[in-house]
Structures are given as structure tokens and as C-alpha cells.
Amino acid sequence: MNRIYLDHAATSPVHPDVVKCMIPLMSEVFGNPSSIHFFGRQSRQAVDEARAVVAASLGAKESEIIFTSGGTEADNIALIGTAMANRHRGRHIITSMIEHHAVLRACQYLEKQGFEVTYLPVDEQGNVSPADVKAALRDDTILVSIMFANNEVGVLQPIREIGELLKDHQAYFHTDAVQAYGLVPIRVNDYHIDLLSVSAHKINGPKGIGALYARETVKLSPLFYGGEQERKRRAGTENVAGIVGFAKAVEIAQETMSDKQQEYRLLRETMLSIFAESGISYAVNGSEDRCLPHIVNVAFPGTNVESMLVNLDLAGIAASSGSACTAGSIDPSHVLVAMFGKKSERIRSSVRFSFGLGNTKEQIAKAATETVKIVKRLTTK
């Protein structure tokens, strides 16, 4: 069976060029960048060059990029690291109810440590309101963390407006850009972003590597101590091959960004037009005007998400109920609950399709047609 992978938001295949450029870093230039000899210096240089690529992609300085083990670690440093280092300035944090669990669980951890966290609601379209951010801001707010785009429904958040609001406030502005990075342009200075998390494996890079952008004025206390790597902000021998593979993925993502946007919009239209013509009942979750091009989250009334996914998988189509991290649990998606309420039928009948490298229009047409068949089968009484 030719399987169709429509779960790129959970993780994406590594680009062949990325693997290719990693191999010499594993088998030849394998030195520890902290070693002062040739092998060490060569590795150090590879890390420096990669850092420049990642920094340029965000309009940041090289010294503002901290390589991490991935998005979760970047989010944890952004939240816990800044909260701990700035607790003397206040103990209030603002975030939203639709953040990734890496942000939400870090916030819960901070609540246990005596911080106060405001979780902002979203509207039915999945938007955080800048007015709500403004209303929640207090003199003792030290951090606002709002994701760049949601990972389950793809809705782009009003980052520019929130950045504008926070420009003259002491609170740092963190955004989890794991899902948006590489698909929409991000300039940290234009948006007044102080901290930003990204992850390689969502953009056809390797797993186990990500980065935190931290503006040079941001004070943060490290999560990992013991070694002077990453300017003492993140100890641990650098994952040189991972870092170089990440930078390659960034380069490719930057170069292909506008093509991908068009391509995925077309795939999205293809899928939705097949749903529309089929006569099945469906509804797209999340604002359609302000969304990432590659995520389509759709409710199919009268179906149950688990049986939808099992049937899709049997038909060779990989999709998801929401973020992969909650996929194992039977709890409904916290994002859909925030948008529609606990009682809405939508929270139990929605499927996320996410497009990426290798997907073709034919694949999407086939997947949509199969989906229609399954929906019809499951809703026929």
C-alpha cells in the first residue's frame, strides 16, 4: 500500500540533503567543539556557521541563538528560565489556553513554585485577543507567552499586535514558533519578540535539536548546568551533526517558503473542495483567513475521532487527532475545548491533516476521497 503521510505537524521526514550533510559530521568531523585541537575547532566552526544561518532566518544576532535538544526544552528554558531569573521583578505570567503542553506544563510547574499564571481564552476561531492580553497585563507581569501559530488548528496569533502592546512593558514576550517557523516569515525585531522557540524535526530537520532565540537583554537562568557551552546558557556537548542538519533544514525552508505556501494552499483547497462536493457534513476548525497553509483541522459531525483515525490508517492515510503529544491520551484536545467548550460535539469528531514534504495533489485528492468514504460509512445509520 502506498501510504499517504498527512501528519507533518507531528513530525516530518528528514530532507535527503539534511541527512547527507549530517553524515560527515558524524563520521569525520566528530570532535567535541570544546576541544582545543583541530577536530574540536572544526566542529566549533560548523556550529558557528549553523548558528549564523538560524540567526539570519529570524533577523537575530548569532549570540542570541541557543541550541537546545528541541522545542520542548526551548519552551521550558523560555518559561522556567526567565521566570526564575526575574522573580524579583514580579511573579505574574500571561499565556493562553491553546498553547502546546511544553508551555502549559511549564506554567503549571511555575504555579507550584509560587508564580501566578493567567490563561487567556480564545474565540471560536481560535484567536487570542490582544485586548485580553492588555487587560491581563499587570505591573508585576514578567512574561507573556503566546504561540506564533497553533499546532492543532494552525491559527496564526496576533503576534505583531501583542508585541506592540508589550514594547514598553517590563514583561518579556515569548512565542512558541515551532509550528510556524519555516512556513511564514518571522522577524523578531519587527514583532518585538524577546524569546522564540523552534524545533528542527517539524521542518524536515533531525529530531533532538531545536533552538531558543533569546534577545541579548533577556536574563535567564539555565536549566542545564555544567559546562560553558551556548554562552553558559545551556550546558552539554553540542550535538554538532544535529545542529548542522538543523541549519540545512532552515536554509531549505527559507528558500522554499513562498513555494510551499502556494503549494499547501492548493492542497488545502483540493481537500476542502472534495469535501464540499461530496455532500458530507463537515466544518473547518479555526480561522481560515489567518492560518498556516499546511494545517487543516476538520470536524466531521456524527463521527468519532478515534474510529476516524483507525479507518484512515487502514486506508493508508496518516492523520492525527491533534498534537502528537496528546494523541496517546483519550482526553479531547485542549485547543478545541478552548474554542468550542467541553460540551461541543466538535471536540470528539475533529481530525487534523497536515501537509509537507513529498505530498502531491494526487495524494491529497485520494486522501480526501477516502475520508469522504469513511465519513459516509461511519455516519450511515
Next chain:
Amino acid sequence: MIYLDNSATTKPFPEVVDSFVTVATKYFGNPSSLHELGMKAERLLTQAREQIAAALGVKPNEIIFTSGGTEANNFAIKGVALQYRHRGNHIITTAIEHPSVSEPCQQLEQLGFEVTYLPVNENGIVTVEEVKKALRDDTILVSIMHVNNEVGSIQPVEEIGALLARYPKTIFHVDRVQGISKVPLDMKKARIDLCTMSAHKFHGLRGAGILYVRQGIQLSPLLAGGGQEMQFRSGTENVPAIVAMAKALRMSLEKYDKQIDYLLEVKQAWFNELKTIPSIQINTPFADSAPHIINFSLNGIKPEVFVHELEKRDIFVSTTSACSSKKKTPSKTLLAMGADDKRAESGIRISLSFENTLEEIPTAIAAMKEAIEKLREVTR
């Protein structure tokens, strides 16, 4: 090329790189995903966990994957301290730990914990008696490395474990990063509760490590989020690097079985040859040290200049542990062993793997003698 810096990082085995590439390209799914590709990735992860657990003689659910040794050490130490602070706030460690142990301990001191840094003897070894003397009713953690990363001294981990068996409220952590695959250690027999390992020190890849967490031990998480690794450690699992690590561990342990006698012969030969260089002082205790680390002091020659001089001859050694090789501070391990400043500031570390040979030694020794002679001329 003669690579003698295996304690900083090892060259990954070609088979390990191959496994990485295969998994990264063919089984790229997220193990948390419910579909076929996700389940395949999860199966690979489970298999790797089972293989590693079997190789270490522990249960699969006691293996927690991390991004490396530094994360595992930070997680073990801060995870215990924050989880068990209601029991007490005293921690015991040694003066010669890796910075990824000693620095989290210092961080905990700032948070109100009390840390005892045990001294070591002239061989770089902490004694069971010192541990016993330092133990208190409120001691929640004892963290002792297995093999010291700078001089290779082996710590009496089994004896300390036996002592701690009488203190059920004290958790025992061992940093086994340098010891794994070079010095055997039965983790169950040594009654270890938490144990750190890192793939890139045994020919695996950077970005994967292990924290062994004995069943029943709770840890306050260091990385919060999706709840992977049985809720211990969040973040999408680095499946390709983890699978590659399982392979590296199996291969390294096989090499131990077949080649340990040869490696010991190599170590013996190194000692014999180094003793013929009159102006150096050997810091590693021959009898009580790991088979792969030999540390000596150059007495008056700047060690980084010596490293560069050897490099010109295609020989790679290190000044001290890679993580601190940029600082021009004396080695804390050598100071703790009683060396004076001059000796502690001029340490050179040779670190071997099962790939090193007897044949390399004459070339390397000749180069070292030449380098020393040249640099003595310069400083005269």
C-alpha cells in the same frame, strides 16, 4: 592520525551512523502518533529501550532517554532535590565530579540546600569512610561518579552502595559517563538508584543519553510538556539517535568482552613509555584506574601549547576535560588529589578507546618527547 581524546568524544561506529540514517529516513514518525508510522517509531523506541535495559541488567521501564549526560546529571540531581526536599536538604558529592554534577549542586546551594563535597586521596579516590562520616538523617542524595573524567580513578561505587543500603531515605546517583563499556559495574548489585550515561562517549551519537531511574524513585521533571518517557522527560523522542545508541552500546560491550585484555596491555605500555620521559609526572593511579584514561603533568610547559604542538604531528590529546578546556584554571581533580598549582595547571589527558593500538605508542611517545624538548627550549 592518532586520536587520543576519546573521553571528550568518540568517533561513532560506522554501523551506528548507518542505523541513524536508516531510522531517520525510513521510520521518521512521532512515537506518540497513533498511525502506522508513529507505531513503527514507537516499536523501535521500545526495542532500543529493551536492548539497553538488557545490556545493563535493569528493567526497560527504568531507562529514561535524555538529550545526553549533562541533562541526565542535571535531571538526577535537581529532580531528587526538588522531589524529596520534604525529607531533608543535605546532599553529598565529591570534589572531583564533572561540572554537570557539581554545578547543579552549586545551584541547589543557592536554593537553600546544603552540599558536602567530599575530599579524595592522592589517587583521586573517595573513601567509603568519608561518605559514612558525612551521612546525616537529612541526607537525601549521594552523587558519586564511577570513573573520574580527568584522571580515570575508579570510585568504590559498590562499597558506597552497600553502605547506603542501610540508609533507605538516601538516594544514590552515579555518573557513569566515563565508565560505561570500559569498567564493569553491576548497577543492581551496587544498589544504584540513578545512573547517568551518554551515547557519544561510547561511539554513539551526540544528542542521546540515558538516566537509569530505579523503579519507585520519583523525580521532579526538568523538562515539562507532553509527558513522554513515562512522564519523566517531555519532548519528542530522538528515535534515530536512541536506536543508534542501543547499537553503540551493544557493540561497545562486545568490544569490551573481546578486547579488554588488549586495552589493558595498551594502557600498561603507555605507562611504561611515559615513565621514560623524565620531565613529566604521571597523575593517574595505575592500579585503581580505568583502562582508558592516563593523565600526566608537564611541569612548566603550557599544556595548550603542547596540545597544539602534538596536533601538528597529527596526534590529538587534551588538556583536561573538554568542557573546561578553555579555562586556564588548574584542574580541580588534580588539586583535590593534592597537586600543587604548577602541576595542576599543566595536566594532559590521554584517553583511549578499543580502537587504539600498541603500534601507535612509539610514534606518539617520540612526538611527545620532541614536543617537550622543543617547548623547553622555547621557555628556557
